[in-house]
Amino acid sequence: DQQVKQNSPSLSVQEGRISILNCDYTNSMFDYFLWYKKYPAEGPTFLISISSIKDKNEDGRFTVFLNKSAKHLSLHIVPSQPGDSAVYFCAASGENAGNMLTFGGGTRLMVKP
Amino acid sequence: DVKVTQSSRYLVKRTGEKVFLECVQDMDHENMFWYRQDPGLGLRLIYFSYDVKMKEKGDIPEGYSVSREKKERFSLILESASTNQTSMYLCASSLDPSGPNTGELFFGEGSRLTVL
Numbered sequence A: 001d002q003q004v005k006q007n008s009p010s011l012s013v014q015e016g017r018i019s020i021l022n023c024d025y026t027n028s029m030f031d032y033f034l035w036y037k038k039y040p041a042e043g044p045t046f047l048i049s050i051s052s053i054k055d056k057n058e059d060g061r062f063t064v065f066l067n068k069s070a071k072h073l074s075l076h077i078v079p080s081q082p083g084d085s086a087v088y089f090c091a092a093s094g095e096n097a098g099n100m101l102t103f104g105g106g107t108r109l110m111v112k113p
Numbered sequence B: 001d002v003k004v005t006q007s008s009r010y011l012v013k014r015t016g017e018k019v020f021l022e023c024v025q026d027m028d029h030e031n032m033f034w035y036r037q038d039p040g041l042g043l044r045l046i047y048f049s050y051d052v053k054m055k056e057k058g059d060i061p062e063g064y065s066v067s068r069e070k071k072e073r074f075s076l077i078l079e080s081a082s083t084n085q086t087s088m089y090l091c092a093s094s095l096d097p098s099g100p101n102t103g104e105l106f107f108g109e110g111s112r113l114t115v116l
Helices: none
Strands: A010-014 A019-025 A032-038 A045-051 A056-059 A062-067 A072-077 A086-093 A107-112 B004-006 B010-013 B019-025 B031-038 B042-049 B065-070 B073-078 B087-094 B111-115
Touching: A010 A019, A019 A032, A019 A086, A019 A107, A032 A062, A045 A056, A045 A062, A045 A072, A072 A086, A086 B042, B004 B087, B010 B019, B019 B031, B019 B087, B019 B111, B031 B073, B042 B065, B042 B073, B073 B087
Parallel strands: A010 A107, B010 B111
Antiparallel strands: A019 A072, A032 A045, A032 A086, A056 A062, A062 A072, A086 A107, B004 B019, B019 B073, B031 B042, B031 B087, B065 B073, B087 B111
8 A cells, every 4th residue: 555645646837837747645753845856867866855843845837735634745837947847756755664765656847829 | 065975877787687776865864765766667666765774665675685784875786697687777865764755866977877
């Protein structure tokens, strides 16, 4: 049973528009959430994170929103650029969840010029 | 910059062969991890290590073992490769001695293993 789920395996967006990637989790012990980005033939790289004490964290074009009551987080990319085309993984961890990162299945984002 | 280097980018092995995947990091990180990435399943943790000669099972350790004789090196071993171990294998390291709770894992480029 996957504790972190990304229900959309792929997403296609026009350049300049907003990309919204969603992630749901089931373990209430998770208190720290991260997004990783992965290009083909490369390892994932850290993108942005959020602690459960916050509901929003912003870094340039990337914003992560956390809704603890719904156990849902989302990554917004505005404006989307072709170079953002990659697979995005949501991950979660918690001191009371063993401190290990649990990853979602990933969403492939395609930004069309 | 942190560098995590995986020795083999692509490997093709036969069923029953012993396979070694090597990983080296150059930032003196305490923690090292082996994941496998499969479509739709994301990254699943196979084994991790908090220190030299220490190892802990992750979510899917069956069919794998690991070795950490030196701090910078973490090896994944498939004693007898099977076709269901065909996958992308990713090594990672992190600094936080209490685990990756503060977030950042640094990943290698991956080793794509095909078992025939």
